[in-house]
Amino acid sequence: MRRLLVRYGLAMTSVVLVAFLVPLGLLARSLAEQRALAEARQDAQSLAMFIGSTTDESRLRAELLAVNRDERTTTVFLPDGRVLGAPAPRTESVALAELGRALTARTSAGAEVLVPVSGPDGVAVVRTAVPQAQLTHGVAQAWLVLAVVGLVLLAGTAFAGDRIAARLSRSVRDLAGVAEKLGAGDLSARVTPSGPPEVASVGAVLNDLGDRVAGLLADERALVADLSHRLRTPITALELDVDSLADPAERERMAGHVRDLVAAVDTVIRTARQHERRTPPDCDAAAVVRDRARFWGVLAIDQSREMRVDVPPDAVPVGVDAGSLGAALDVLVDNVFQHTPPGTGFRLEVQRHGAEAVVAVSDEGPGLADATLTERGSSGVGSTGLGLDVARRTAERVGGHLEVGVPAGGRGARFVLILPEAGPAQA
Numbered sequence: 001m002r003r004l005l006v007r008y009g010l011a012m013t014s015v016v017l018v019a020f021l022v023p024l025g026l027l028a029r030s031l032a033e034q035r036a037l038a039e040a041r042q043d044a045q046s047l048a049m050f051i052g053s054t055t056d057e058s059r060l061r062a063e064l065l066a067v068n069r070d071e072r073t074t075t076v077f078l079p080d081g082r083v084l085g086a087p088a089p090r091t092e093s094v095a096l097a098e099l100g101r102a103l104t105a106r107t108s109a110g111a112e113v114l115v116p117v118s119g120p121d122g123v124a125v126v127r128t129a130v131p132q133a134q135l136t137h138g139v140a141q142a143w144l145v146l147a148v149v150g151l152v153l154l155a156g157t158a159f160a161g162d163r164i165a166a167r168l169s170r171s172v173r174d175l176a177g178v179a180e181k182l183g184a185g186d187l188s189a190r191v192t193p194s195g196p197p198e199v200a201s202v203g204a205v206l207n208d209l210g211d212r213v214a215g216l217l218a219d220e221r222a223l224v225a226d227l228s229h230r231l232r233t234p235i236t237a238l239e240l241d242v243d244s245l246a247d248p249a250e251r252e253r254m255a256g257h258v259r260d261l262v263a264a265v266d267t268v269i270r271t272a273r274q275h276e277r278r279t280p281p282d283c284d285a286a287a288v289v290r291d292r293a294r295f296w297g298v299l300a301i302d303q304s305r306e307m308r309v310d311v312p313p314d315a316v317p318v319g320v321d322a323g324s325l326g327a328a329l330d331v332l333v334d335n336v337f338q339h340t341p342p343g344t345g346f347r348l349e350v351q352r353h354g355a356e357a358v359v360a361v362s363d364e365g366p367g368l369a370d371a372t373l374t375e376r377g378s379s380g381v382g383s384t385g386l387g388l389d390v391a392r393r394t395a396e397r398v399g400g401h402l403e404v405g406v407p408a409g410g411r412g413a414r415f416v417l418i419l420p421e422a423g424p425a426q427a
Contacts, residue, residue: 005168009161010154017150036134037104037111040072044115044128047074051117051124060084073129079122084207088127097125110135171195175203183207187214231265253298282422283322285357286311286350292329293348306345316350318357319398319422325359328391332361332415335388338379340365340412347407356400357421362407364404388415395419 050063060076064085067074077094097114104113110132117124137244171194181189187210193203230236239258245251293309300307318325329348336346346363387420392402400419409415 003164003165006161009157009165013154013157017153019148025139025143025146028146029136029139032139032142033135033139036130038138039132040111040113040128041104041115043067043072043074044113044126047076047128048115048117048126051076051126054117057084071131071134075127075129076310077125077127079119079124086129094125094127097127098123117193117422151376168195168199171199175199175206178203178206178210182210182213187217203385220288235262235265250379282317282319283325285318285325285359285419286314286316288322288325289329289348289350289359292326292333295381296330296333296337300346303337303342305337305343308345308347310347310349312350312352316352316357317422318359318419320394320419324394324397325417325419327361328394328417329361331388331391332417335415336361336363336365344412352421357419359417359419362412363411364407364409367406367411367413390392391415393418 013204022225047063047067051060061084064074068086073088075086076086076426077090077098078084085091093103093112093114097103097116100116104111107129109129112131113130115126117126149318151357174191174194178189178191190204190207190210193200193207195203235258238261239255242251242254243256245254290309293307297307333346333348333349336344340346340363344363344365346361349358349360349362351358351360388402395402395417398419400417403416403418405414405416406412
């Protein structure tokens with residue numbers, strides 16, 4: 001923006017300079033020409049007055065020698081046809097002047113001034129020739145001065161415009177930096193309003209927006225924490241019910257589920273209380289898939305579903321925390337159980353494709369009847385339709401995306417989370 005503003009200033013100044021300096025240059029040329037012609041006319045008229053006051057030819061020749069000492073040359077055409085002074089041809093202009101008319105005419109070498117003088121023997125013509133160099137004397141210097149003035153003005157405009165643009169662009173850069181920090185989750189970022197009143201007002205509005213967003217998030221965290229605490233009572237009752245189960249295996253299985261629920265609630269409470277900006281930790285996608293496969297394996301056995309897990313032995317680090325990836329994976333696996341009949345097999349897999357990691361869930365069911373079911377709020381079974389949207393948003397938050405297709409066998413549905421790989425996964 002800084003360079004653009006300077007270019008605009010230079011363009012406007014150039015237009016003004018052209019509008020003023022070019023006419024001044026033309027005026028300087030016209031004045032130089034008029035000055036040279038006026039001096040030539042003065043020479044011719046003074047010699048014409050001398051001719052009219054004397055008939056002594058020797059004095060006339062001496063006067064011509066005195067006049068013809070510079071670049072201008074003067075010639076006298078006498079009525080008897082003789083030519084005194086500087087040699088010159090008898091042109092049509094001379095013939096016209098012999099009719100008694102004073103005139104100024106252009107020639108190939110410059111210009112000529114002709115003055116007729118009437119006498120007892122006829123009309124004599126005094127001709128003073130002005131070379132082109134005298135007609136343009138001083139014009140080049142005038143143009144040079146005007147060019148220097150124009151360059152100085154352009155340089156001053158560039159300097160002043162750069163200072164003004166730097167101040168304005170600095171204010172806009174500060175606004176952009178704070179806006180970027182707010183967008184990244186740093187709600188404590190604020191800008192010191194500066195620059196023109198319009199830009200300063202934007203800074204004040206941006207600060208007010210940060211305050212309002214921070215307040216809304218604080219209220220939301222307080223509400224989530226309050227709701228999470230309210231879950232403690234039913235969870236405690238559930239723990240008591242689990243403890244009363246007679247079957248030890250069933251009691252242990254249900255107790256594990258309750259512990260997972262308690263851990264999830266604790267995570268929600270800690271997250272709600274976490275006010276500072278957080279960077280989502282990386283995780284090992286292969287480890288997350290293996291862990292969730294153990295969780296869903298119990299239900300798969302209960303419904304006679306064949307579950308295949310294909311993950312590499314090495315870690316596959318991705319730029320999303322394990323909780324978010326596990327929640328997204330649960331959504332995709334839950335869709336298999338919700339939308340395919342019991343006995344339908346499914347597969348969990350993790351692959352590497354260049355700088356991306358692929359986490360896929362595919363099944364052998366009837367497939368998707370409508371591709372729009374992956375959109376937020378769309379559901380074909382009366383649910384909210386938010387599940388797949390959660391998975392999609394999890395991928396998009398870290399620069400990935402969700403793809404929906406058909407497995408290699410051509411039957412069923414395949415949901416793929418494309419996630420950018422990160423550095424070594426956190427322990």
